[in-house]
Amino acid sequence: xxxxxxxxxxxxxxxxxxxxxxxxxxxxxxxxxxxxxxxxxxxxxxxxxxxxxxxxxxxxxxxxxxxxxxxxxxxxxxxxxxxxxxxxxxxxxxxxxxxxxxxxxxxxxxxxxxxxxxxxxxx
Numbered sequence: 001x002x003x004x005x006x007x008x009x010x011x012x013x014x015x016x017x018x019x020x021x022x023x024x025x026x027x028x029x030x031x032x033x034x035x036x037x038x039x040x041x042x043x044x045x046x047x048x049x050x051x052x053x054x055x056x057x058x059x060x061x062x063x064x065x066x067x068x069x070x071x072x073x074x075x076x077x078x079x080x081x082x083x084x085x086x087x088x089x090x091x092x093x094x095x096x097x098x099x100x101x102x103x104x105x106x107x108x109x110x111x112x113x114x115x116x117x118x119x120x121x122x123x
Contacts, residue, residue, distance in 0.1 A: 002026050002098045002112040009117030016086050022079040022096030030074040033102040036081045038092035047105045086121045
């Protein structure tokens with residue numbers, strides 16, 4: 001089992017940057033594919049980015065390509081999401097998730113979830 005705790009959210013002006021972190025418990029972090037999802041008020045949770053076990057393969061939803069970077073440090077059991085050039089439409093609760101299969105883009109395909117961290121981008 002994996003426990004995930006996100007941090008790094010906050011309020012930022014449009015065009016600014018934030019880096020989210022997701023700390024994982026347990027010794028098996030490196031055996032999980034990881035992903036970031038987000039959920040805006042009144043909307044369904046959506047896929048943002050995913051990374052495979054080694055970190056060599058990544059996928060992004062089109063709306064964040066070129067602005068967001070997903071990465072992981074298996075030695076630190078930590079997942080990251082560097083978010084640059086933030087837009088008001090990026091405002092959402094961001095969740096990290098862990099799963100055994102790769103590649104996967106749907107939330108029901110991930111097994112473990114963090115509690116989420118709020119990102120608010122002001123215009």
